[in-house]
Amino acid sequence: SQQGEEDPQALSIQEGENATMNCSYKTSINNLQWYRQNSGRGLVHLILIRSNEREKHSGRLRVTLDTSKKSSSLLITASRAADTASYFCATESGGSYIPTFGRGTSLIVHP
Amino acid sequence: EPEVTQTPSHQVTQMGQEVILRCVPISNHLYFYWYRQILGQKVEFLVSFYNNEISEKSEIFDDQFSVERPDGSNFTLKIRSTKLEDSAMYFCASNFGGHRSYEQYFGPGTRLTVT
Numbered sequence: 529s530q531q532g533e534e535d536p537q538a539l540s541i542q543e544g545e546n547a548t549m550n551c552s553y554k555t556s557i558n559n560l561q562w563y564r565q566n567s568g569r570g571l572v573h574l575i576l577i578r579s580n581e582r583e584k585h586s587g588r589l590r591v592t593l594d595t596s597k598k599s600s601s602l603l604i605t606a607s608r609a610a611d612t613a614s615y616f617c618a619t620e621s622g623g624s625y626i627p628t629f630g631r632g633t634s635l636i637v638h639p
Numbered sequence: 640e641p642e643v644t645q646t647p648s649h650q651v652t653q654m655g656q657e658v659i660l661r662c663v664p665i666s667n668h669l670y671f672y673w674y675r676q677i678l679g680q681k682v683e684f685l686v687s688f689y690n691n692e693i694s695e696k697s698e699i700f701d702d703q704f705s706v707e708r709p710d711g712s713n714f715t716l717k718i719r720s721t722k723l724e725d726s727a728m729y730f731c732a733s734n735f736g737g738h739r740s741y742e743q744y745f746g747p748g749t750r751l752t753v754t
Contacts, residue, residue, distance in 0.1 A: 561742070563745075568728075568748075568750075569747055569748065570643075570730055570745040570746050570747045570748050571682065571730065571732075571745040572745070573742045573743065573744070573745075576742055616681070616682065624695065626672075626684050626687060626695055627684075627743065628684070629681050629682040629683075630681060631680070631681045632681065
């Protein structure tokens with residue numbers, strides 16, 4: 529299975545702290561993406577990292593990819609209450625443009 | 640900023656009835672997708688559509704499901720005879736596809752409740 533699995537399932541932190549979420553997958557990928565989903569809403573694309581990349585930044589977000597360990601991490605620095613959401617990793621492989629989602633990490637940032 | 644829109648936001652239907660969920664993808668996108676998310680579970684791929692035909696579909700997308708792009712803007716998902724287990728959020732997504740972009744832009748979803 530190409531399925532990414534996020535860890536932890538739930539994370540609760542205080543505003544200003546950093547939040548780190550991890551994603552592991554089973555077989556070789558073309559790219560890995562992180563999405564955010566606010567409660568009852570659609571998914572919002574955050575970052576795409578390709579298999580030949582090791583790290584990407586976007587604002588307060590930092591994503592790393594370790595293909596030897598088949599894992600990725602999403603770091604949100606200086607978290608805000610508005611970052612409260614579920615975060616999903618999604619992997620794509622082969623010739624498919626279909627992302628396969630994990631179950632997500634539920635992040636709660638307390639003000 | 641252009642966005643994917645979906646209607647209705649919430650649809651309640653009785654078991655056995657047909658439903659059509661509607662989506663308006665971003666206008667210059669070429670690939671269109673439907674996903675579903677049963678409450679509390681992961682997002683699951685249903686079908687992708689390109690050049691007026693299905694390009695990929697999952698095991699979930701059986702004969703009860705169909706998709707159509709009836710005009711230049713709408714993209715619809717039809718469930719012919721709904722079952723209780725079809726209750727879920729249904730998300731439409733679109734992107735350029737190919738080498739231009741893997742990122743998919745998701746709509747806000749339609750909550751389908753089958754009673």
